[in-house]
Amino acid sequence: MHPDETSRWTPPPKDPARPTDVRRVVRLFRPYRARLTLVGLLVGAASLVSVASPFMLREILDTAIPQGRTGLLSLLALGMIATAVLNSVFGVLQTLISTTVGQRVMHDLRTAVYERLQRMSLAFFTRTRTGEVQSRIANDIGGMQATVTSTATSLVSNLTSVVATVVAMIALDWRLTIASLLLLPVFVWISRRVGTERKKITTQRQRQMAAMSAIVTESLSVSGILLGRTMGRADSLTRSFADESDRLVDLEVRSNMAGRWRMSTIGVVMAAMPALIYWVAGIAVHGAGGTVSIGTLVAFVSLQQGLFRPTVSLLSTGVQMQTSLALFQRIFEYLDLPVDITEKDDPVRLPRVRGDIRFEGVGFSYDPASPGRTLDGIDLTVPAGGSLAVVGATGSGKSTLSYLVPRLYDVTEGRVTLDGHDVRDLAFDTLAASVGVVSQETYLFHASVAENLRFAKPDATDEEIVAAARAAQIHDHIAGLPDGYDTVVGERGYRFSGGEKQRLAIARTILRDPPVLILDEATSALDTRTEHAVQDAIDGLSAGRTTITIAHRLSTVRDADQIVVLDHGRIVERGSHDELLALDGRYAALVRRDAQLVHTA
Structure with a gap:
């Protein structure tokens, strides 16, 4: 065997976050535009339905109960129940469609990588560890499951919910809305920093998983077991695997804890926002000569609390997407491998071969x-x-x-x-x-x-x-x-x-x-x-x-x-x-x- 064949293949260096990679990820979903459009409609409908509840709550507190209008009260209560039912139905349908689309995208990726590798020359496989190839197909594509099955839908859903909620909050009281959104740019900056940090760690983690996969493939095959036993290296192989696994543990912990305190700070601030709203309503607005009804205040706080979940989820989704780009880049590296043995556009087909x-x-x-x-x-x-x-x-x-x-x-x-x-x-x-x-x-x-x-x-x-x-x-x-x-x-x-x-x-x-x-x-x-x-x-x-x-x-x-x-x-x-x-x-x-x-x- 030529000595160059035994050298391990290493991918070319990649830029940390290139626009081309993002566009390529988006292109993966193009064949499923119709289904994604339906998901978008369901998300929009769910968002509109969900923001209706606080307005009905305001009418209950400001009109139906004080004026003793039991008919209106019953109608508004039934309306709030109906919105909950509709939200659940929309959520189930949305999850079904988005999960199906995500799994189809993963199937397309797996098939594309496998097809590309089938076209590679023998030289590629002589210089690439089998475990590395398996890791790309199993670990990297498997690691993207959350992104392609739920993250895209979560992004659309939460973004729509945030926009609809903010519009509703402005309709209730623009002054309280400004007070609620003052810290939002800081939260976005923090989440981007966390995402960049996690992306770097994810790249290291996937390389470590590939190294472990290579050890398992080589040492736990029949040939590997025979060699290890006959050479008395079983304990040594176990220690080597344990060392690689220990490195993976460290990377997994770092990945999960990266930016955790900063994201927790966002959660604490968001959870404390109702107190700020009460303070603004009770002092700032009142001191300026304005009035805020109890119904408006309760409805606004309800919306503001409803804004908390999609906002934090939206920030977390941004972090998840940045992290997933590292996995997509590893997959794109294989999809971009040059195929040095190709078939001509008009190849010759011989009906009968003599064998000269x-x-x-x-x-x-x-x-x-x-x-x-x-x-x-x-x-x-x-x-x-x-x-x-x-x-x-x-x-x-x-x-x-x-x-x-x-x-x-x-x-x-x-x-x-x-x-x-x-x-x-x-x-x-x-x-x-x-x-x-x-x-x-x-x-x-x-x-x-x-x-x-x-x-x-x-x-x-x-x-x-x-x-x-x-x-x-x-x-x-x-x-x-x-x-x-x-x-x-x-x-x-x-x-x-x-x-x-x-x-x-x-x-x-x-x-x-x-x-x-x-x-x-x-x-x-x-x-x-x-x-x-x-x-x-x-x-x-x-x-x-x-x-x-x-x-x-x-x-x-x-x-x-x-x-x-x-x-x-x-x-x-x-x-x-x-x-x-x-x-x-x-x-x-x-x-x-x-x-x-x-x-x-």
């Missing part, structure tokens, strides 16, 4: 800016139905060469063609259907045997699955299991041996039936007896197909039509097995090394 492969002046580097190259000046031809074996020392570029055919990487120089077409011009579905890969690292899903095989061909019949398993010489073993093809293979297939997993991978490839086959050291990790069984299955799979074999054990490539020896990314020898032995060069030395290893074993 050519490498024409191919050069490749994991980092085009660096002087060194993984592959340099590769010229090869593999005719349809022919076989090519690529051998060489570790790090010579063998696997990289094979990965250029299915476009897991794109060439830096030259081109790779399939039936005369540059693979970069072919449609992705044509290329996927044409080139099958069986690698040393067999990946099986935590699902049944049948489901793992059907991943290659979702519409495969049971008969086709059995036929593929027979061809891969694994049917008898599967049939002997208690649940047969319904047997769950376990995490990464650990219920099966290495040879069994390889034969399952071969069966999966047989089911797909590609005309071109890449065998990337498919038997190098197996013992000799198992290798023979798997090699028999591979021989059956290779028959009639164009085959490129990356080999570590040379016993598997003796019959190849053409063998090339790579050294530091260049072809240093080529020919048949007998021709290369007669040359007595690199290949002959590798054969002698294999023979010595077999003799020693």
Whole structure:
């Protein structure tokens, strides 16, 4: 593997709060404009209904009760009850619609990030920890749930309530309204400061959660458990996880407590406002020669108290939105990742592929800016139905060469063609259907045997699955299991041996039936007896197909039509097995090394 592949991907620095990010967040809700408009209407109706109650209360205190008008009193009391019922109905409908919209937006985000990652090249995943990717999809998008499901609606609802309440307060008494709103600019300034502080902490917290997710993914997989136990590092891994968790605790506490005292001060002042109103009404207004009726005063205080909840909620919503921008920025970082392997606007689709492969002046580097190259000046031809074996020392570029055919990487120089077409011009579905890969690292899903095989061909019949398993010489073993093809293979297939997993991978490839086959050291990790069984299955799979074999054990490539020896990314020898032995060069030395290893074993 190229050294640049192992470096961890780090996102570019972001400005703390860019207008473009806010606009992008707003654009996420555009497909749901009609529903959001309905929410806005419900919010407006609820706000108008809610401010009617204080006016009815004033009429009760100033007119209905003093004048003994029981009919008016009953009507006003029923009106206050009706407003409460309407508010509840509007609230339920508003919550239902806003929650649905929010969940759909989260679904769109998750799907967009997943789709973007599916389009990334293999190089991205070799330099990015799996836990980091999972954290973006699970923790970051999950952390935005409150924002996208309720914050937007809360903002509209509380803003409407504040405006309607202030208008109603002015209608009751403009002097008392001015006294009530004097400190509002200070409250807004405090909430913005708190929001900025929490946003910074949230960014750090999400990075810490990503680090923890990476540790869990790596150390609690089957491979991680095996490594930890056999190396006696279980306690050390636990301590490492505990340290990361401890850092997260500190960040969570800081996030929750950031600005808490300042926000509490706002709450205390708002709660003390009725006393100020009584004082203003009793001294300032009265001293100026004005009069305020008891009904007006009670109604005003009721409105003022009603203003407290949406105002504090509005300020808190502003803080929440600033905090959520940190999460949105992390998601946008992934959505903005450049896709270096793309499909042309008018790709070539081949109805039938013969399997003629050519490498024409191919050069490749994991980092085009660096002087060194993984592959340099590769010229090869593999005719349809022919076989090519690529051998060489570790790090010579063998696997990289094979990965250029299915476009897991794109060439830096030259081109790779399939039936005369540059693979970069072919449609992705044509290329996927044409080139099958069986690698040393067999990946099986935590699902049944049948489901793992059907991943290659979702519409495969049971008969086709059995036929593929027979061809891969694994049917008898599967049939002997208690649940047969319904047997769950376990995490990464650990219920099966290495040879069994390889034969399952071969069966999966047989089911797909590609005309071109890449065998990337498919038997190098197996013992000799198992290798023979798997090699028999591979021989059956290779028959009639164009085959490129990356080999570590040379016993598997003796019959190849053409063998090339790579050294530091260049072809240093080529020919048949007998021709290369007669040359007595690199290949002959590798054969002698294999023979010595077999003799020693």
